Structure formats: structure tokens, C-alpha cells
Amino acid sequence: MKENKKKIIISVVEVFLFLALAAGLVAYLVDVFAMEDYNHAEQVFNGFYDQPEDSLDGIYIGSSASYRYWIPTEAYDKYGMKIYCIGTAAQPIVLQKYIIKEALKTQPDMDVILLDIRRTRIGGSLGEADMRRVTDNMEFSDNRTEAINAALTYYRKSDGQISYNKNYYYFPFLLYHSRWADDFTLEDLNPADKDAPFMGYMFDDRGTVSKKNIVQPTYTTETTALEPQKKKALIDLLKYCGTLKQKVIFVSSPYRIPKAEQEAINESIKIIKSYGFDVLNYNTDSMTKAMNLDWSTDFMNGRHLNYVGASKYTASLASYLEKHVDFTISKNKTSTELWKAASKNLKKTVRATYKRLGKEIPS
Amino acid sequence: MxxxxxxxxxxxxxxxxxxxxxxxxxxxxxxxxxxxxxxxxxxxxxxxxxxxxxxxxxxxxxxxxxxxxxxxxxxxxxxxxxxxxxxxxxxxxxxxxxxxxxxxxxxxxxxxxxxxxxxxxxxxxxxxxxxxxxxxxxxxxxxxxxxxxxxxxxxxxxxxxxxxxxxxxxxxxxxxxxxxxxxxxxxxxxxxSLTNLKFGLELVLWGYFKKLVIADAASTAVTNVFGRYDTFDGMQVLIGMVLYAIQIYADFSGGIDMTRGIAQAMGINLVDNFRQPYFGNSVAEYWRRWHMSMTNWMRDYVFFPLTFAHFSTKIGKWGRHHLKTIGKQLPAYIPTFVTFMLIGIWHGAGWGFIAFGLYNSLIIIFSMALTPAFDKCKSVLHIPEEAFWWRCFQIIRTFAIMVYGKTLTRAASVHDALAMMKATLHLDFGMFFANMKSELIAVGLHGRQWVVLTAAILIFFTVSVFREKGVHIREAVSRKPLPVRWVLILGLLTAVLVFGVYGEGYSSSSFIYRNY
Amino acid sequence: MEEKILAIIKENAGDHVDWMNEDKIVDKELIDSLDMVAIIGELSDEFDIEISADEMTPENFNSISAIVAMVSRLNEEQN
Structure with missing residues (x-):
């Protein structure tokens, strides 16, 4: 009898061990085959999820109009404010509500939410990758499911040329496993579970240290109608933001803005203000002068600032926030390890990169 | 479902x-x-x-x-x-x-x-x-x-x-x-019974491997070649035809494996339907190994009743007296013909299937009729029946016959099938091997896909060889030490999850994303 | 009955075997499949019985006496 019982227990243990191993294997495979997006979006979300609960003062979300502009650690260095940048390339407006909801899960008491509005302009990318940069990297949850459903509806109504099979968004592996035949390399076998090194700001060799002489655009106050789906998404977002206790500030970061895009963004600003929110529009003469923007040295290309420009922008915006937002979280000066490390890391990287490329290190 | x-x-x-x-x-x-x-x-x-x-x-x-x-x-x-x-x-x-x-x-x-x-x-x-x-x-x-x-x-x-x-x-x-x-x-x-459950699920996994990693991968190339055969050269058409023979076998036997695996997991033992059919040394032998439940059904409920029917025995008697050796075979011809025509049209409604039935029945009838002549040739040439190389020859010959036969059922029409077969009569080996990479890619799969497909087919082939020798694979695996067992099974699982052709195709070039 | 059966065998499978004293007809493959078909056909006709594929076993065909036993049994079952 005892022999039998022993055998059964061994069998059960064996089965459980095997299942655990299999589950681990599947989790590893899912990680290994995740979308190859130069890892930025994945790292941004990883870094955000690693922030201790109730440790952030705020978040800044948007497209590259956010993560090429806002340097969280420099705002932290100067004022002690911890505002993480959850920016992803061509971030769809329809998903921003869900990013906020996601952030509120762990940072319910944060004080400020910054939203870049460059994506409200007419046109722009409407790709599957734009959506996936967000939904693939959100943790499994009802919020993620709702985000996917909302995004698919938005895309369908906007005639987006993407796959509408929900399962491929709920379980990206169903699509990505096919990468083995395409762009999978041996390096992928070591899934990078890294956090974004600079709290969401993107600093890389390619553009951040270069500079281009950009012609300053002529500003206008004219408006034009928004694309219907974008308008709908924006209004939905505004209604949601109206329910929040956080201070929500909309931002339009500076670039060589074409007239048509200006008109659309002006329209968005009008709508946003009508809902009672503040908008910081850097695409005006006064604002660019106020931040001391130099069109010959501060840009890497017509649409993005380089590191020097981003520093200026951060200083300007942070100073505004310091005056207009009541920061309650960071006053405690707790949970600073990650931020101190990131700040150090950025300074080191900046110095090393400029040196390596033989350029003068900015002050 | x-x-x-x-x-x-x-x-x-x-x-x-x-x-x-x-x-x-x-x-x-x-x-x-x-x-x-x-x-x-x-x-x-x-x-x-x-x-x-x-x-x-x-x-x-x-x-x-x-x-x-x-x-x-x-x-x-x-x-x-x-x-x-x-x-x-x-x-x-x-x-x-x-x-x-x-x-x-x-x-x-x-x-x-x-x-x-x-x-x-x-x-x-x-x-x-x-x-x-x-x-x-x-x-x-x-x-x-x-x-x-x-x-x-x-x-x-x-x-x-x-x-x-x-x-x-x-x-x-x-x-x-x-x-x-x-x-x-x-x-x-x-x-x-844990053994039944384990063996059953292992068999299901093996079935998925055959279906998803072999059959569905090969089908891209097959559809390509059969769909536009006139744009390919002889070697490429031949490759398409051979891949189809492999695809249909992997798909069908894979599905049967899933069926048997699910049943076994519940303690129900279903008899196997395939016995390494491509190792048959003659077309008749092939049909004794392929879709055995259907061919056995035909044998028991069509072939035998027809063979023993009155008219059959009458023909037999007449044949014996008038035509000597071939005469003895006559009673087998009509039942063979009818049986294989039925097998052909059972597969589907189309001239290709009728042609397939005709093809098989004629080959079997002719080989029956020519057996005495062949036997004489073999004894004159001193060909030993049991020799390994002779067996190999028989197997390759039978496989080739079935590859051509199955083309009749897959091509868009009998005319297309015949055109494809004709194309394979012009094989330019030199040109093919000189440009092998581009030739293979044109068939429809990229380099990596060919590598994985070939490896999978080799695994399938190896397993078949073991089975032909009488090895019961799952039992043999269960007797190996635990790490080996687990590596094999988890390896198979990984292969299915990663290389299986399911979900949508992914193409990095169409997945354009910019970095800002 | 035995006589008739022997005659049918001799007619189809030849005279060279001592059928009466043979008890391993099937095991030794002394009758080829086509001859077997003919024999079964004639047995069915002669004795008005239906010999199904199931009956084609060594037990039933290894010796003349076995065949006799089978035929008698089938005759009783079916007639």
C-alpha cells in the first residue's frame, strides 16, 4: 500500500513539475518572439511598471513629440519632480485614456498628467505597430482588453489597413512566433527585459546629438476641422480626464509645424479649452522665445529636438509645472533610488556620447 | 470546429x-x-x-x-x-x-x-x-x-x-x-491511467507537429506550384509534386494521430490508419498501408463480395480453361477495377479523382498480369528479392508512381496534371543545382522555411523508419531517463509553437514602424 | 461430400499434392490466392452456401477434413 501511495505521489509531483516547466518554456518563447521594435516601447513600459507604487508625481504621454522632448531626470534633478514619460512612436489618441487608467492602477495619487496633442493633426501614421507598441507591452488585464477593443473600433472606422483578428492582439505570440522565418536572430534568444534607461526619454546616437538648422515656421491662429474619428477620440479622452482628480495639462511641443497641421492643432486646442483644460502651446512666437529655442542648434530634424533642445524644453516646462502644480508625492523624498541612478546614467551617457562623436559637451 | x-x-x-x-x-x-x-x-x-x-x-x-x-x-x-x-x-x-x-x-x-x-x-x-x-x-x-x-x-x-x-x-x-x-x-x-493520458497527449502533439510544421508549411509551396505550374521548370514542378505527396500524408496521418491520441487519453484504443505507406514495395502494398480503415472496408465489403460473386467464378472457370495463367487472374480484374474506381471517387467529385481511380486500378491489374514475366526477368538477372538495394528501388519506384498519381487529384484539372507530369520529363539538373537558392525560393518558401521544413520531414522519416522496424516510439521514449524524455517532448512542443504554421503570416517589411 | 471437395481442389490447385494426408495446406501455402478464390467460388456453388471472408482462416482450410467440417457447418447455419 505504501509503495503504491509513494508511486502516486511521485507521479503527481512529476506531472506538476513538467507542467511548470512547460509553462515556463511558453513564457520564455512569448518573451523571445515579442515584437522587434528596437525595444524602446517595451522598455518604456517595463520601466514604468518597475516604479514603486505611489512614487510618481505624474506621467507625460504622447508620441515622439513627448519622448524626444521631456527629460524626466533633468526635471527631477532641478525640482525633485518625478514625471515618467510613457511615450511611444505614433501613439494613437484612442489609447491614451487606457494608458492613464493603467498608470492610475499603481500611481492613483499622482498629481499631474501631461498629454501631447501632436497626433490630433490631420494625417499621420495609422499602423498596426503604432497600436501594438502600447497594447503588446501592457500587462494582461481587463484594461488592456478594453484598450484593444477600443483601438480596433477606432482603426476600423478610420479605414486602417490592419488585421482585425482580436486574438492576435490579445495573444501577440500567435502572430509573432512566425518571426522565426523573418527577422528573428540569435540575439533574440536573450529576451531583453530591460527598463528604459532614462525614465522614458529617448537618447541615442543617431539624432540626439546632431543638429540641423531649421527654418522657423510662420505661426497662424486659423483652425480647420479635425478628422472625425480623431475628434471623437479626443472628446472621449477629454470627458474621461474630466473625471480625474489629477491636474491634466495638454501640451503641443515645438517643431517645424506645417500650416495644415497648425490649423488642426489649433482646432484641438480650442476644443480642449472648451472642456476647461489648460493647453501649453509651444508652437507660438512667444512660447519659443520664452524657452529660448534656437532654431539653428536645438533640432535634430524638422520634427524633433536634439538633446540640447530637449534640455531647454524640459527646463521651461518643469519651471511652469513647479509654479502651477501642487506636488505632494515627491515632497516625502522617498523611492528615489531608481531616479538617482537614471539621472547619473543619463549624465554619463551624454558625456560619453558627445566625447565619442567628437562634439562639444553641452553645459 | x-x-x-x-x-x-x-x-x-x-x-x-x-x-x-x-x-x-x-x-x-x-x-x-x-x-x-x-x-x-x-x-x-x-x-x-x-x-x-x-x-x-x-x-x-x-x-x-x-x-x-x-x-x-x-x-x-x-x-x-x-x-x-x-x-x-x-x-x-x-x-x-x-x-x-x-x-x-x-x-x-x-x-x-x-x-x-x-x-x-x-x-x-x-x-x-x-x-x-x-x-x-x-x-x-x-x-x-x-x-x-x-x-x-x-x-x-x-x-x-x-x-x-x-x-x-x-x-x-x-x-x-x-x-x-x-x-x-x-x-x-x-x-x-496516467500512461494512457501521457501517450495519448504525446500522440496528439505529434499529430500537430505533422499538420502544422510539415503539412501546412509545405502547402504554401504546393499551392504555388500547382496554381501556376506553367511558370516553373521541370525540377520545380517535380518538387511541388513530391511536396504534395508529403503534405497530404503528413496532414492526413497527423489528423489521425490527433484522433487516436484524444481517444487514447480516455482509454480508447483506435487502430492505426497508416503503416508507413511510402515504404510499400508495390502499389498494391501501398494501398494495404494507406488509410487502412477505408481500404479494408472496401476489401471486405466490395472487393471480396465481388471476387466471390457468381459471375466472378464463372469468368474464372472460363479463364482457366482458355487462357492459362492470365486466365486465373481474370476474376480479380473486375473487382480490382471497381474497388479502385470507388476508392477514387470516394475521395471527391471530380475527373481528377476518377482518373486517380483508373490510374491505380490499371497499374495494379497490369502488374498482376505482368508478374510472371517480371518474375522470369528477375531470375534471369539474378536479382535477389531480399537485397536492401532492391527493396530501396521498389520503394522509390512505388513512391514515384504514387507521386504522379496523386498529382491527378491535386491539379486543377486532369489536363493540368498531365501537363505537369510532362514538364517533369525535362529535368535540367545542372541548371537547378547551379541556381538552387533562387530556384527553391521561386517555389514559394524562403531559405529558413526550407531548412525547417526539410528538418521536420527528416524527423518524420526517421520516426517512420523506426516504426517500420517495429519500434513503438512512445514506449521507447518513456523508457529513457527523465531529462531525455522531457527534452524530447518540450522540444516537440517548442517546434510546434514556434514553427507551426498558424496565425497570420508575419512580415517585418510590412510591419513598418518608425523610431520616433 | 469429401469426394466432391477433393475433386474441386484437385481441379483448381493441381494433382501434385497428397491432399488427403495434408494438414498444413494454408501454412505451407500450397494453394495460391487466385486458386483459393476459384475453389471458394466452386464450393459456394456446389453446396449452396455463402463463404464470407471471415471463414478464410487456416483452421478452416488447412486440411480436407477441416474444409469438410466448415462446409457442413455453413450448410447447417444457412440452409
């Missing part, structure tokens, strides 16, 4: 779990509910066909038995029962025939009528084809014939009989079972 859908995986896992949670006595009831549930997922209307056949065959069998019990003489009973059997067979085959072949016949008749410039045409109807109708009809008629022959007693429990005709693992691709083999296993509740 497709075998390779996530829904199906969840479904059969749930059924296996529920099977063992159900009390022993009622486990067959669970199977019945699961089977009809599965069938319902393909529509209520088609379920009515299954129910109709079930009722007709159940009733017919009981009727035959009561006739036998109450008849005055055995001869009279036999006569009546023959009529009942014929009626049953007519009704069931009639339904199958109409649903499957009406459009094909109407289409061709219209063509014929058109030639005579009549203004009449038969309408082409959109007929539904109930899931598994080719399989359950044959299974049902086989049962009726067995009852007629007195081999088995008629089933008195209607629900248990319904389970016999609807057992869900076999509704998609068969196999076709005999009542005596399957019914007792379905009725009896099986106790839980």
Missing part, C-alpha cells in the same frame, strides 16, 4: 477532464453529449442528416434481426434481409451520392447537353456537405452488412448506437471503424 483551432484544443482537453470526472457507468453518455456538441458546432441542419442515417441504420438492423428471429426458414429470412439491407444502403449511399456528386454530374451533363445545343440545363445547387458524411455513411453501412451476415448482433440501445456513428474525434477525417472493434470500447467506461 477545425482540429487546429484553439477552440478545439480547449474542447478536447475539457472533454478528457470531464470524462474522468464522470462516474464509470456514464462515461459513454459524456462522450455522446460531447460528440453531438461538437457536431452541432457545424450547424443544426447538418446534424439532421446524421440523425437520419443513425435512425435508418439502427432501425434497419433491428428489423433484420427480428426477421431472422421470426422467419420460417433461413433462406426466406436471408432474402428479406437482403432487401432491407439494399434499401438501407441505397438510402444512405444515395444521400451521400447526391450531396457529394450532384453538382459534378449536373455540371458535366450540362456540358454534354450544351454540345447538342439543347436549351435545358440542370441547376447547380448549393448543397451542404455534412461533416464526416463520407466516413459515418461507410461506417453505418458496414455495420448493417455485419448484422446481415450475422457477424454481430444488432445494437438495442439507440443512444449507444448514435455514439458509434458520431464519436467526435473521427468525424473530421475518419478512420472508419467496425462496430465490433469500436462500440465495446465506447460503451465501457475506462479507468484513469
Amino acid at each position: 477545425s482540429f487546429i483551432s484553439a477552440t478545439f484544443i480547449v474542447f478536447f482537453m475539457a472533454v478528457i477532464l470531464l470524462y474522468y470526472l464522470t462516474p464509470l457507468k456514464y462515461r459513454w453518455v459524456l462522450l455522446l453529449i460531447a460528440s453531438y456538441g461538437f457536431y452541432l458546432s457545424s450547424g443544426v441542419k447538418v446534424m439532421l442528416f446524421l440523425l437520419f442515417t443513425t435512425a435508418v441504420v439502427y432501425g434497419g438492423a433491428r428489423w433484420m434481426e427480428s426477421v431472422r428471429d421470426h422467419a420460417k426458414s433461413k433462406k426466406a429470412a436471408k432474402k428479406t434481409n437482403k432487401r432491407i439491407l439494399l434499401l438501407e444502403a441505397l438510402v444512405n449511399f444515395g444521400i451521400l451520392f447526391v450531396l457529394k456528386y450532384y453538382n459534378f454530374i449536373a455540371d458535366n451533363l450540362n456540358g454534354l447537353i450544351g454540345m447538342f445545343k439543347y436549351d435545358f440545363s440542370m441547376p447547380l445547387v448549393n448543397l451542404i456537405l455534412p461533416l464526416g458524411i463520407s466516413f459515418y455513411t461507410f461506417q453505418a453501412v458496414g455495420y448493417s452488412i455485419d448484422v446481415y451476415r450475422g457477424k454481430i448482433k444488432a445494437e438495442t440501445n439507440f443512444l449507444q448506437f448514435a455514439l458509434f456513428l458520431s464519436f467526435f474525434p473521427q468525424m473530421t477525417q475518419g478512420p472508419i471503424f467496425r462496430y465490433g472493434d469500436l462500440a465495446p470500447q465506447l460503451k465501457e467506461g475506462h479507468k484513469f
Whole structure:
């Protein structure tokens, strides 16, 4: 009898061990085959999820109009404010509500939410990758499911040329496993579970240290109608933001803005203000002068600032926030390890990169 | 519910779990509910066909038995029962025939009528084809014939009989079972056995490997070549044809493996349907190894009855007296011809299938007729039957014959098939090997896909060789040390998850994303 | 009956074997399949019985006496 019982227990243990191993294997495979997006979006979300609960003062979300502009650690260095940048390339407006909801899960008491509005302009990318940069990297949850459903509806109504099979968004592996035949390399076998090194700001060799002489655009106050789906998404977002206790500030970061895009963004600003929110529009003469923007040295290309420009922008915006937002979280000066490390890391990287490329290190 | 859908995986896992949670006595009831549930997922209307056949065959069998019990003489009973059997067979085959072949016949008749410039045409109807109708009809008629022959007693429990005709693992691709083999296993509740569960699930995994990593991967190339054969050279067409032979074998046997694996997980042992058919040394031998349940059915219910029929023996007698050796074979020719024509059209309604049936029957008949001549040649040339190289030659020869035969069933038309076969007569090896990379990519798969497909086929081939030698793979694996076992199984799982062709195709170039 | 059966065998499979004293007809493959088909056909005709594929076993055909036993049995079952 005892022999039998022993055998059964061994069998059960064996089965459980095997299942655990299999589950681990599947989790590893899912990680290994995740979308190859130069890892930025994945790292941004990883870094955000690693922030201790109730440790952030705020978040800044948007497209590259956010993560090429806002340097969280420099705002932290100067004022002690911890505002993480959850920016992803061509971030769809329809998903921003869900990013906020996601952030509120762990940072319910944060004080400020910054939203870049460059994506409200007419046109722009409407790709599957734009959506996936967000939904693939959100943790499994009802919020993620709702985000996917909302995004698919938005895309369908906007005639987006993407796959509408929900399962491929709920379980990206169903699509990505096919990468083995395409762009999978041996390096992928070591899934990078890294956090974004600079709290969401993107600093890389390619553009951040270069500079281009950009012609300053002529500003206008004219408006034009928004694309219907974008308008709908924006209004939905505004209604949601109206329910929040956080201070929500909309931002339009500076670039060589074409007239048509200006008109659309002006329209968005009008709508946003009508809902009672503040908008910081850097695409005006006064604002660019106020931040001391130099069109010959501060840009890497017509649409993005380089590191020097981003520093200026951060200083300007942070100073505004310091005056207009009541920061309650960071006053405690707790949970600073990650931020101190990131700040150090950025300074080191900046110095090393400029040196390596033989350029003068900015002050 | 497709075998390779996530829904199906969840479904059969749930059924296996529920099977063992159900009390022993009622486990067959669970199977019945699961089977009809599965069938319902393909529509209520088609379920009515299954129910109709079930009722007709159940009733017919009981009727035959009561006739036998109450008849005055055995001869009279036999006569009546023959009529009942014929009626049953007519009704069931009639339904199958109409649903499957009406459009094909109407289409061709219209063509014929058109030639005579009549203004009449038969309408082409959109007929539904109930899931598994080719399989359950044959299974049902086989049962009726067995009852007629007195081999088995008629089933008195209607629900248990319904389970016999609807057992869900076999509704998609068969196999076709005999009542005596399957019914007792379905009725009896099986106790839980970890070995059965393990072996069963391993077999299911192996089936997925064959279907997803081999068959579905090969199908891209096959569709490409068969669809635009005139744009490819001889070597490429040949590769497409060979890949099709592999694809259909991997797909079919993979599906059967899933069927048997699911059944085994519940303690039900279903007989295998394939015995390494491409290792057969003759076409006749091939058919004794391919889709054995169907060919055995044909043998027992078509071939043998025809062979022993009166006209057959009469022809045999005449043949013996007038034509010596070939004469002896004559009685086998017509049954062979009929049997293989039936096998051909059983596969589908189309000239390709008819051609396929003709092709096989003629080859077998001719090889029968030429056997004495061949034997003489072999003895003159001193070819040893048992020699390894001779066996290899026979295997390759048979494989080649079947590759060409199967082309008839896959090509868009018989004309296309013949054109493809003609193309393979011009093989430019030099050019092919000089440009092998571009030649292979043109067929439809990239470099990596060829590597994985080839490796998978080699694995399949190796396993087949072991099986041909009599090795029971899963048992052999279970005797290996634990780490080896787990590496093999998890490796297989990884291969299916990563290399399996499921989900949408991914192409990095169409997945454009910019970095800001 | 035995006489008739022997005659049928001799006619189809030849005279070279001592059929009466042979008890491993099937095991030794003394009758090839085509001859077997012919023999079964004639047996069915001669004795008005139906010999199904199931009956084609060594037990039934290994010796003349076995064949006799089978034929008698089938005759009783079917007539």
C-alpha cells in the first residue's frame, strides 16, 4: 500500500513539475518572439511598471513629440519632480485614456498628467505597430482588453489597413512566433527585459546629438476641422480626464509645424479649452522665445529636438509645472533610488556620447 | 470546429477532464453529449442528416434481426434481409451520392447537353456537405452488412448506437471503424491511467507537429506550384509534386494521430490508419498501408463480395480453361477495377479523382498480369528479392508512381496534371543545382522555411523508419531517463509553437514602424 | 461430400499434392490466392452456401477434413 501511495505521489509531483516547466518554456518563447521594435516601447513600459507604487508625481504621454522632448531626470534633478514619460512612436489618441487608467492602477495619487496633442493633426501614421507598441507591452488585464477593443473600433472606422483578428492582439505570440522565418536572430534568444534607461526619454546616437538648422515656421491662429474619428477620440479622452482628480495639462511641443497641421492643432486646442483644460502651446512666437529655442542648434530634424533642445524644453516646462502644480508625492523624498541612478546614467551617457562623436559637451 | 483551432484544443482537453470526472457507468453518455456538441458546432441542419442515417441504420438492423428471429426458414429470412439491407444502403449511399456528386454530374451533363445545343440545363445547387458524411455513411453501412451476415448482433440501445456513428474525434477525417472493434470500447467506461493520458497527449502533439510544421508549411509551396505550374521548370514542378505527396500524408496521418491520441487519453484504443505507406514495395502494398480503415472496408465489403460473386467464378472457370495463367487472374480484374474506381471517387467529385481511380486500378491489374514475366526477368538477372538495394528501388519506384498519381487529384484539372507530369520529363539538373537558392525560393518558401521544413520531414522519416522496424516510439521514449524524455517532448512542443504554421503570416517589411 | 471437395481442389490447385494426408495446406501455402478464390467460388456453388471472408482462416482450410467440417457447418447455419 505504501509503495503504491509513494508511486502516486511521485507521479503527481512529476506531472506538476513538467507542467511548470512547460509553462515556463511558453513564457520564455512569448518573451523571445515579442515584437522587434528596437525595444524602446517595451522598455518604456517595463520601466514604468518597475516604479514603486505611489512614487510618481505624474506621467507625460504622447508620441515622439513627448519622448524626444521631456527629460524626466533633468526635471527631477532641478525640482525633485518625478514625471515618467510613457511615450511611444505614433501613439494613437484612442489609447491614451487606457494608458492613464493603467498608470492610475499603481500611481492613483499622482498629481499631474501631461498629454501631447501632436497626433490630433490631420494625417499621420495609422499602423498596426503604432497600436501594438502600447497594447503588446501592457500587462494582461481587463484594461488592456478594453484598450484593444477600443483601438480596433477606432482603426476600423478610420479605414486602417490592419488585421482585425482580436486574438492576435490579445495573444501577440500567435502572430509573432512566425518571426522565426523573418527577422528573428540569435540575439533574440536573450529576451531583453530591460527598463528604459532614462525614465522614458529617448537618447541615442543617431539624432540626439546632431543638429540641423531649421527654418522657423510662420505661426497662424486659423483652425480647420479635425478628422472625425480623431475628434471623437479626443472628446472621449477629454470627458474621461474630466473625471480625474489629477491636474491634466495638454501640451503641443515645438517643431517645424506645417500650416495644415497648425490649423488642426489649433482646432484641438480650442476644443480642449472648451472642456476647461489648460493647453501649453509651444508652437507660438512667444512660447519659443520664452524657452529660448534656437532654431539653428536645438533640432535634430524638422520634427524633433536634439538633446540640447530637449534640455531647454524640459527646463521651461518643469519651471511652469513647479509654479502651477501642487506636488505632494515627491515632497516625502522617498523611492528615489531608481531616479538617482537614471539621472547619473543619463549624465554619463551624454558625456560619453558627445566625447565619442567628437562634439562639444553641452553645459 | 477545425482540429487546429484553439477552440478545439480547449474542447478536447475539457472533454478528457470531464470524462474522468464522470462516474464509470456514464462515461459513454459524456462522450455522446460531447460528440453531438461538437457536431452541432457545424450547424443544426447538418446534424439532421446524421440523425437520419443513425435512425435508418439502427432501425434497419433491428428489423433484420427480428426477421431472422421470426422467419420460417433461413433462406426466406436471408432474402428479406437482403432487401432491407439494399434499401438501407441505397438510402444512405444515395444521400451521400447526391450531396457529394450532384453538382459534378449536373455540371458535366450540362456540358454534354450544351454540345447538342439543347436549351435545358440542370441547376447547380448549393448543397451542404455534412461533416464526416463520407466516413459515418461507410461506417453505418458496414455495420448493417455485419448484422446481415450475422457477424454481430444488432445494437438495442439507440443512444449507444448514435455514439458509434458520431464519436467526435473521427468525424473530421475518419478512420472508419467496425462496430465490433469500436462500440465495446465506447460503451465501457475506462479507468484513469496516467500512461494512457501521457501517450495519448504525446500522440496528439505529434499529430500537430505533422499538420502544422510539415503539412501546412509545405502547402504554401504546393499551392504555388500547382496554381501556376506553367511558370516553373521541370525540377520545380517535380518538387511541388513530391511536396504534395508529403503534405497530404503528413496532414492526413497527423489528423489521425490527433484522433487516436484524444481517444487514447480516455482509454480508447483506435487502430492505426497508416503503416508507413511510402515504404510499400508495390502499389498494391501501398494501398494495404494507406488509410487502412477505408481500404479494408472496401476489401471486405466490395472487393471480396465481388471476387466471390457468381459471375466472378464463372469468368474464372472460363479463364482457366482458355487462357492459362492470365486466365486465373481474370476474376480479380473486375473487382480490382471497381474497388479502385470507388476508392477514387470516394475521395471527391471530380475527373481528377476518377482518373486517380483508373490510374491505380490499371497499374495494379497490369502488374498482376505482368508478374510472371517480371518474375522470369528477375531470375534471369539474378536479382535477389531480399537485397536492401532492391527493396530501396521498389520503394522509390512505388513512391514515384504514387507521386504522379496523386498529382491527378491535386491539379486543377486532369489536363493540368498531365501537363505537369510532362514538364517533369525535362529535368535540367545542372541548371537547378547551379541556381538552387533562387530556384527553391521561386517555389514559394524562403531559405529558413526550407531548412525547417526539410528538418521536420527528416524527423518524420526517421520516426517512420523506426516504426517500420517495429519500434513503438512512445514506449521507447518513456523508457529513457527523465531529462531525455522531457527534452524530447518540450522540444516537440517548442517546434510546434514556434514553427507551426498558424496565425497570420508575419512580415517585418510590412510591419513598418518608425523610431520616433 | 469429401469426394466432391477433393475433386474441386484437385481441379483448381493441381494433382501434385497428397491432399488427403495434408494438414498444413494454408501454412505451407500450397494453394495460391487466385486458386483459393476459384475453389471458394466452386464450393459456394456446389453446396449452396455463402463463404464470407471471415471463414478464410487456416483452421478452416488447412486440411480436407477441416474444409469438410466448415462446409457442413455453413450448410447447417444457412440452409
